[in-house]
Amino acid sequence: MALTGRAGLVAAVGIVVVLFAPQPGAALAGVCLLLAAAIVVDLVFAGAVQPLRFHRSGDTLVRLGQQATIELVVENPGRRRVRGLLRDAWPPSAGVHPRVAELDVPAGERRKIIVTLTPTRRGDRSSVAITVRSRGPLGLAARQGNHQAPWTVRVLPPFLSRKHLPSRLARLRELDGQHPALVRGQGTEFDSLREYVVGDDVRSIDWRATARRHDVVVRTWRPERDRRVLIVLDTGRTSAGRVGAAPIPMAGAEAGGGLFLRPDPRPAPGWPRLDWSMDAALLLAALAARAGDQVDFLAHDRAVRAWVSGASRTELLSSLVNVMAPIEAELVEADSQGMVAAILSRAKRRCLVVLLTDLNPAAMDEGLMPVLPQLSSRHLVLVAGVSDPSVAAMSGRRGSADEVYDAAAAEQAQLGRRRITARLRRHGVEVVDAPPDDIAPALADAYLALKAAGRL
Amino acid sequence: MSVAAPQSPPGQSYPTSPTARSAWRSSRMIVLLGGLVVLIAVLGVLLGPAPAPARYLDPDDTSLSGSKALAELLRDRGVTVDRVDSVEAAAAKAATGNRLLLVTDTTYVDELALARIPGDRVIVGGVLGLEALAPGVRTEPEQARTRSREPECALPAATAAGSAYLGGLSLRGPSGATACYPAGDGHTLVSFPYASGVITVVGDGGFMTNQRLAEDGNAALALNLIGTGKPVTWLVRPATPPPLDLPGERGKSMYDLMPGNIRWAVYMAIIAVIVTAFWRGRRLGPVVTEKLPVIVRASETVEGRGRLYRARRARERAADALRAGTIDRLTPRLGLASGAGRHEIVAALAARTGQDAQQVGAALYGPPPADDAGLVGLAGYLDFMERQISEL
Numbered sequence: 001m002a003l004t005g006r007a008g009l010v011a012a013v014g015i016v017v018v019l020f021a022p023q024p025g026a027a028l029a030g031v032c033l034l035l036a037a038a039i040v041v042d043l044v045f046a047g048a049v050q051p052l053r054f055h056r057s058g059d060t061l062v063r064l065g066q067q068a069t070i071e072l073v074v075e076n077p078g079r080r081r082v083r084g085l086l087r088d089a090w091p092p093s094a095g096v097h098p099r100v101a102e103l104d105v106p107a108g109e110r111r112k113i114i115v116t117l118t119p120t121r122r123g124d125r126s127s128v129a130i131t132v133r134s135r136g137p138l139g140l141a142a143r144q145g146n147h148q149a150p151w152t153v154r155v156l157p158p159f160l161s162r163k164h165l166p167s168r169l170a171r172l173r174e175l176d177g178q179h180p181a182l183v184r185g186q187g188t189e190f191d192s193l194r195e196y197v198v199g200d201d202v203r204s205i206d207w208r209a210t211a212r213r214h215d216v217v218v219r220t221w222r223p224e225r226d227r228r229v230l231i232v233l234d235t236g237r238t239s240a241g242r243v244g245a246a247p248i249p250m251a252g253a254e255a256g257g258g259l260f261l262r263p264d265p266r267p268a269p270g271w272p273r274l275d276w277s278m279d280a281a282l283l284l285a286a287l288a289a290r291a292g293d294q295v296d297f298l299a300h301d302r303a304v305r306a307w308v309s310g311a312s313r314t315e316l317l318s319s320l321v322n323v324m325a326p327i328e329a330e331l332v333e334a335d336s337q338g339m340v341a342a343i344l345s346r347a348k349r350r351c352l353v354v355l356l357t358d359l360n361p362a363a364m365d366e367g368l369m370p371v372l373p374q375l376s377s378r379h380l381v382l383v384a385g386v387s388d389p390s391v392a393a394m395s396g397r398r399g400s401a402d403e404v405y406d407a408a409a410a411e412q413a414q415l416g417r418r419r420i421t422a423r424l425r426r427h428g429v430e431v432v433d434a435p436p437d438d439i440a441p442a443l444a445d446a447y448l449a450l451k452a453a454g455r456l
Numbered sequence: 457m458s459v460a461a462p463q464s465p466p467g468q469s470y471p472t473s474p475t476a477r478s479a480w481r482s483s484r485m486i487v488l489l490g491g492l493v494v495l496i497a498v499l500g501v502l503l504g505p506a507p508a509p510a511r512y513l514d515p516d517d518t519s520l521s522g523s524k525a526l527a528e529l530l531r532d533r534g535v536t537v538d539r540v541d542s543v544e545a546a547a548a549k550a551a552t553g554n555r556l557l558l559v560t561d562t563t564y565v566d567e568l569a570l571a572r573i574p575g576d577r578v579i580v581g582g583v584l585g586l587e588a589l590a591p592g593v594r595t596e597p598e599q600a601r602t603r604s605r606e607p608e609c610a611l612p613a614a615t616a617a618g619s620a621y622l623g624g625l626s627l628r629g630p631s632g633a634t635a636c637y638p639a640g641d642g643h644t645l646v647s648f649p650y651a652s653g654v655i656t657v658v659g660d661g662g663f664m665t666n667q668r669l670a671e672d673g674n675a676a677l678a679l680n681l682i683g684t685g686k687p688v689t690w691l692v693r694p695a696t697p698p699p700l701d702l703p704g705e706r707g708k709s710m711y712d713l714m715p716g717n718i719r720w721a722v723y724m725a726i727i728a729v730i731v732t733a734f735w736r737g738r739r740l741g742p743v744v745t746e747k748l749p750v751i752v753r754a755s756e757t758v759e760g761r762g763r764l765y766r767a768r769r770a771r772e773r774a775a776d777a778l779r780a781g782t783i784d785r786l787t788p789r790l791g792l793a794s795g796a797g798r799h800e801i802v803a804a805l806a807a808r809t810g811q812d813a814q815q816v817g818a819a820l821y822g823p824p825p826a827d828d829a830g831l832v833g834l835a836g837y838l839d840f841m842e843r844q845i846s847e848l
Contacts, residue, residue: 001738002734002735002738002740003731003734003735003738004735005732005735007731007734007735008728008731008732008735011724011727011728011731011732012728012732014724014727014728015721015724015725015728017724018720018721018723018724019717019718019720019721020717021717024716024717024719024720024721025720027720028720028723028724031724032727035731049471049473050471050473050475052469052471053468053469054469055468055469085740087740087741089741089742089744090744091744091745091746092744092746093746093748100740121748121749128742128744129472129741129742130469130741131740131741131742133740144473144738144740145471145473146471146472146473146741147469147470147471147472147473148469148470148472149468149469240749240750240752241752241753241754241755241756242751242752242753242754243754243755269751269752269753272749273754328749329749329750331750358754388754388755388758390753390754390755391754391755391758394755394758394759394762395781398832398835398836398839400832401766401828401829401831401832402766404774404778404828404831404832404835405762405763405765405766405770405774405831406758406759406762406765406766407762407778407835408762408765408773408774408775408777408778408835409758409759409761409762409764409765409774409777410758410762411777411778411780411781412758412761412781413757413758413761414781415777415780415781415784418784422794
């Protein structure tokens with residue numbers, strides 16, 4: 001049950017009536033009884049909420065930053081028209097619109113309501129409840145009830161770095177020798193023999209085949225195919241730190257300061273490292289799949305959080321974004337030993353292990369560095385870390401003594417990062433350290449360089 | 457109050473609000489128990505004895521702060537004690553003969569009318585209108601602590617009683633007054649003759665209460681002061697305060713002038729507010745909560761370290777970090793290996809920039825700056841050298 005503003009208005013009018021009535025006591029009783037009777041009548045003749053039925057249809061997947069549309073059909077099998085308000089309740093970060101819709105369903109009919117979701121966060125968003133407030137004929141009181149019509153929308157990572165994909169694919173075709181510019185294919189894997197044409201590198205002439213035939217024959221090469229790439233995402237505490245500027249407004253990425261808080265003068269906290277890493281992982285996976293490599297994916301902090309293996313080329317990206325969607329950074333120290341064990345048990349053959357983590361000297365020293373040799377002895381390891389542009393900006397400040405102290409702290413942090421990078425390189429590990437906007441293309445370039453060098 | 461969600465195929469809805477019947481079934485025990493508690497409480501209040509509130513210094517009150525014991529002692533000695541709670545009653549009593557007026561409270565009393573009543577007067581505690589009731593008596597701004605005090609005066613009533621539990625107002629009597637029980641600069645008992653009788657002011661009435669009467673010389677002091685043989689008019693605070701409607705110029709109070717409808721309109725307004733509150737207060741559906749990921753800036757540790765440097769003025773560490781960063785960046789640009797010694801670096805840098813080797817060495821490996829200005833200067837010089845190298 002609920003009252004409406006009209007009931008309050010009637011009661012307010014009652015004040016005037018009582019004020020000027022010759023018998024105020026009787027007038028008060030009369031007004032109250034009249035109002036109570038009208039409310040009871042309204043409640044009795046309001047359309048019943050309990051028997052309503054709801055059917056949903058529409059999107060179940062949406063990329064972060066885009067809009068999902070869900071159709072909600074309200075069916076009224078009752079005997080009375082249901083007129084009033086409908087609220088489809090979703091978690092706040094689902095960005096539901098409209099919050100409250102007008103509803104008017106005659107008896108025995110059905111009406112469709114379009115609900116759009118503009119999520120501000122990755123993950124699964126489930127509808128919580130549908131609340132209907134059905135007004136009576138007088139508009140003084142309403143019946144109210146909740147329904148449950150389960151529906152879940154999975155919000156996928158946005159894969160913003162796909163804009164870099166065409167240029168990297170062009171580079172890949174160059175490597176493959178399929179480029180129209182007729183550049184000799186680089187690579188180390190023997191592809192086929194063909195007749196020599198003027199312009200071919202004489203070093204690639206296959207003399208044995210030439211001797212067997214009456215023509216000069218050259219070998220053609222192509223980059224290795226069917227190599228394995230294992231992308232490992234560290235979802236431990238270091239991946240929760242927010243860096244950069246959010247390309248898509250995300251829950252918590254706006255400048256701080258609520259109703260009662262002073263607005264935070266510092267820049268908005270941006271995206272977590274995890275989301276930038278996912279973006280880079282998606283670009284690398286798309287590229288590697290086109291290059292004919294087999295891509296596997298592992299997310300790990302203290303336990304395996306996600307594992308994708310053996311996905312076909314066409315399925316790969318969709319299954320990756322699907323498993324990535326619900327992953328959030330856990331506020332625990334990542335278990336590097338467990339991670340390495342998980343990698344070793346899953347990757348039997350030699351493969352390229354791309355480890356997306358933070359190049360945090362303290363965490364690395366205690367976690368990854370001691371166990372890295374186990375990994376790098378069997379696999380080619382590439383460590384990619386998202387650097388923080390605000391630290392770089394801090395290290396350049398010289399305005400006052402306070403800023404110089406900040407700059408010294410930033411310098412200290414960057415120095416630690418460079419040292420850990422140098423140590424990793426000494427272990428034969430490739431390192432990509434780039435700010436959030438560049439991490440995806442930088443990782444893709446590093447992959448292409450490895451491929452061109454035939455190191456996969 | 458949610459009912460268990462029935463298993464239904466996806467896309468199918470089901471109501472989750474309890475029906476009237478299921479709501480009654482799930483909450484009837486609570487409702488019945490609540491009703492029982494309310495019933496017992498109401499019956500207990502209706503049937504139980506009404507506890508009278510303690511009335512301070514009331515001759516009819518037997519509680520710790522009452523004074524029934526003193527009144528009974530006075531009656532035993534043949535002193536008539538009449539309890540009154542208004543000026544009119546006190547004046548009527550005074551008309552019957554020479555009496556002693558004991559004033560314990562003047563909150564609801566016109567003190568000027570009270571001051572016109574002739575005869576002896578004993579004023580207990582800081583009553584309102586003390587200036588009118590005891591002309592010439594001034595009170596010290598500081599209150600005296602209530603404790604056992606010695607009389608130290610020539611007043612027979614006090615010397616006979618000895619030490620008593622006194623305090624409260626610290627008083628100064630007019631010239632010719634007898635002052636007893638000193639406290640600070642003043643006294644807690646002042647007695648002086650005035651017009652038709654003797655006025656006695658006591659700083660605190662604690663010694664007359666049932667609780668304190670048996671201690672010290674309290675009872676003796678009270679009997680000596682009040683039990684002079686004259687009948688006592690004992691003025692107390694009335695149980696119900698007199699109505700506050702002060703009549704206006706034509707003898708009508710504000711309430712008399714107000715139309716009778718106003719009161720009913722106020723009742724109606726209260727009802728209207730309640731109805732409006734129900735309208736605004738009813739939520740359309742549940743409050744939806746969500747577990748949000750933590751929002752933590754990655755640069756917070758760096759900022760924190762900077763603040764620590766700042767707080768401790770850690771110039772040495774700050775300078776070391778800045779120097780190490782510069783050396784780290786310059787070594788490859790100077791064509792040196794990463795493990796190059798300091799002399800090599802200084803020599804190469806001095807040669808490339810044309811700066812004095814001594815100065816370059818001091819900037820890169822010298823003692824830490826002496827003050828913040830020195831640190832800023834060092835940072836500027838390091839920047840300058842880096843710029844020079846990168847511009848070459």
